[in-house]
Amino acid sequence: MATNVIAYDNLEISAFELKYLKELKITNSINNHSKLELVGLLPEDKGETYIYSTEENTPIEVHYKDDKGNKNSIFNGIISSVKVKANKDVYYLYVEAYSFTYLMDVVKKSCSFQDVNMTSHKLVKSVIGLYSNADVVMNIPNVPIGEFILQYKETDWEFIRRIISKYNQGLFSEIQTPNIKLFCGVPENLEQQDLEINSYNVYKEIDTYEEMKKNYLLDANETDYIIYEVQSHKILKLGSSINFKNSSFYVSSVCNELKQGILCNKYKLQNKRGLRQNRLFNQEVIGISLDGQIIGVKRDRVQVSLKIDEGRDSGNAYWFPYSTIAGSPDGGGWYCMPEISEKIRVNCPTKDEKRAFVINAIATHSADKPDENDRMSNPDNKSLKTDSGQEVKFTPNGVLIECNGGQARVNLNNDGTIDVIGQKNINLACAKGLSLRAENQLSISAVNGIDILCESGSNMIMTEGDEILLNGTRVHNNG
Known part of the structure; x- marks a missing residue:
């Protein structure tokens, strides 16, 4: 790390040719993209050139050279805004840029993760792996997710940030590399730095402590929210471990800013427990219903292939509870499970998608000319x-x-x-007696014949030839 002062004339901007760097500010904090803001004086021949040459996802790097001539990167990202102010022949360039992690925070997506045996690391890496040359360092427990997880109208950045908040951890953007690089949880492999500071500010965020203690972290301590604000010539990374006042602290916020031509580095330091984050939820899922169809049924639970997952493997699908019309604690009530391939909806009643359950789908059948075979033609039926x-x-x-x-x-x-x-046979059987009784008349008719028999061997046969045959060990005729 650099210990020497870095002046404006030692800073270089990769994307632009500047005569003079007037202003520069780089900020980086937990769960946020790093941001670059700069103002520079352009050569007269450049004028508005950069307005047209700067395109979508144009990369930008800020670096300096040390005493040995080695290039040291301070910021890497993509340009989000470029503006030129002209006053006669003087052109000032205004640029805003974000770390490469911003690429993960553009497109909102919807999909589900239903395999309860998928680990937290595999889940996060499956999302990060969609981006070219992206890298992620996992510092959260590698355990099965154990529940239904839904990404709904969320960017990949929002989704991963929410997932790791289950472990009270946050995202740390690495801005010294020319690609997406994330730490999920406090970085563990960064070399501890010694910091000698003579002046500093220290304060305690009591309101933050009370909020975390009462809502998210029962084991939170007031000392977790004591924050030291320090300045140093050293370039430190977000999440770096610092030996300060004979104790270990971690960088929770970074601000590199040009002041009077000198790059001043301001850091916030906290103990490791103070970097823990509150649990995040996606408020968009409250009350939603997702279309799908049944692919498995077991007791009172069903497996579902969701429409938002079309084209994805539905193997190891989650077993959702199925909402029956009525039920009682003793197992009584209505039991009528849906058929395979039946259309259904997955309903999320709260902000936590793990409480989702399956309900019936709205009927999509329609008949232009209802007839007697149309079950919906008469609402009285x-x-x-x-x-x-x-x-x-x-x-x-x-x-x-x-x-x-x-x-x-x-x-x-x-x-x-x-x-x-x-259309074939009708069989009547009972364990004891069978009684046929009519107040007026009992009619039994057949085309070919009638056979009334007893298992003891006697029977009465009425044939189609007008004959009545009686068989038995004894036959009584009272006629």
Whole structure:
């Protein structure tokens, strides 16, 4: 690290040719992108040239050379804004830029992570891996996620920041490399620096302590929120470990700024516990319903392929609880699970997606010309139908129980009649007695014949030839 003073004329800006660097400010803090702001005097022949030559994702680097001529990078990122102010033949260039991590904070995405055995490291790296030459250093527990995780209308930066907040850790942007580099959690592999400071400011954030203690971190201490503000000629990284006042502190905030032509480096130092972050949630998920379809059913739980995950592998899908119409603690109530491929919705009632459950989907069926076969043609009729053809209908005329399009059917009619119809056999059996009784008349008819028998061996046969045959060990005729 540099200990010598860095002056304005020793600083170089890669993307622009400047006659004079008037202003420079670089800030970096936990869970935020590092930001660069600079003002410089342009050569007269450049004028508005940089307005047109600076394009989307144009990289920029700020560096200096040490006593040995080695280049040392202070900032790497992409330009977000460029402006030229002209006064006659004097042109001033105004530039704003962000660290390369900003590339992760542009596009809002929606997808789910349903494999409860996926580890926290694998989850984060699967997101970071979408960016070219991106690097991430994991300093959070490498444990299975153990729950349903949803990225919903979040950028990848917002999503990862929220995920690692489960472990009360934050994101640390590395700005000395020309690519995306992140530390998830306080950096552990940075060499500890000695810092000799004669003057400093120290204060305690009591309000932050109270908020964290009462809402997020029960083991928080007031000393965690004692902050030292120091200045040094050394260039330190965010998250660096510092030996200060015979104790270990960590850099929680960085500000490099040109003042009177000299680069002044201002740092905030805290103990490691003070760098812990509060748990973050995605407020966008409250009350949402995500379309999907059933791919697995087990007891009162279902596996779902979500529409937002189209084209992704749905293996090891999460087992969601399924919302039934009614249920009781003893297992009673309504039990009717959806069919495979049935359309459903995943509902998130709170800000924590792990509480999501599956509910029925809104019907998408429509009929331009409703007919008698359209179940929705008459709202007075209620029905329950399975994919295999079983159906129960409740109509103003009665109740119809039907299998396979009418192969077997029972009608319970409002006029008191009951129709039992089968395209093949109808079997009536009971363990004890079976009674058939009519107040007026009992009719039994058949086309070919009627056979009434007892398992003891006796029977009565009525044939189609007008014959009645009686068989038994004894036959009594009272006629």
